[in-house]
Amino acid sequence: MASVTALRSRRRLPVLGRRGAFRLHASTLVALLAASSAPTPVYALYQAAWHFSAMTLTVVFSAYVLALLVALLTAGTLSDHLGRRPVLAGALLAEAVAMAVSAAAQGVPELIAGRSLQGLATGVATSAAGAALLDFEAPDRPGRAAVANGIMPVAGMAVGVLASTALVQYAPAPTRTVYLLLLVLFIAQAAAVRLTPETARTESGTWRPIRLLHLLHLLRPTITVAPASQPGLALAAPGIVAAWALGGFYSSLGPSLARLIAPHAAHATGGLVFFTLTAAAGLAGHAARALPARTVSLAGAALLIPGALLTLAAPHLHSLLALFAGTALAGAGFGGVTQGALRLVLRPAAPGERAGSLATYYALSYLAMSIPVVLAGLLTNLYGLQASVALYGATVVALTLTGLIRAAHLPHKA
Known part of the structure; x- marks a missing residue:
């Protein structure tokens, strides 16, 4: 009997060490954001099959983002209180159900339901996984977790849209295959998370069931930013809003813009627009990881301006080359903004403030991503895609310039 008890005890022990756990949580961020971008190339197939408008498309897109925002505002700090492992494992299983x-x-109602559930699960999972990266950061490599939090999400979006584009082009049942592959991946990751050490200091030392009233108290909507992180967030906020607003445009309406410019181009072209944005963002974030966070954030914001202007000009030039060049510039700016902003926000945060600070960053990002996209869909219905692109691009440029001018007057220590 004693040997059986000892065996069960050993089975409960974590299997993954610090390095393995760090890699697992980094791969989890990649998978979560890959799932968020994977439907982008599939939207054209849905539109062709179900005959819905650009406005409906932006509503489907925003259902995911708004649900994610709700999760970040209510459950973003949950892993600080209940533990990283149970929260992340549960969220990953919910992701599998959403897939x-x-x-x-x-039809559209089921698609909105799936994307809404996915948004809720992603909001919980990204804050928990991002905080766990900071927990498992090697002491001899400080800053690595903040860099990973900046690079892995955009790398995931790039992988998701590229893989989905390939499946749309070559795989049977492309509107199902990509989701089924992700379903299997999320189940595997949920199981693997149970093999990692618990790093959050919960009230009882380990996770245990909690009373309903206490859970409801934890789930009240909150905005939490570590006091030491607030100056960095204030500096980066305009660039964050501009970058994610532009990212939302490319994600939802990028394929439609590509079809407007080149109506007879392959279906894969639309997906490659968003892939170009995210790939450029990942490369820029990786290249800038050793530069000062303030410099990276402001330089990234500056790159958004020529990116938006070139994208705005592409329909008038009837040039896919201009569209992809503008997208690449905007992507480099997106990568710089996210990389610099996350370092400014996360590095000063104490361990118990990490999930909340990260959730606030993502809440701001996805709010900036969703509301402008819905307005762009409405404008597209009323005035056409080209007019919507012009107004969207002009707004991003104006916001970015305002942020850069404001940053020039802030003390450098911010």
């Missing part, structure tokens, strides 16, 4: 709902969708 099943999306794979079985037969």
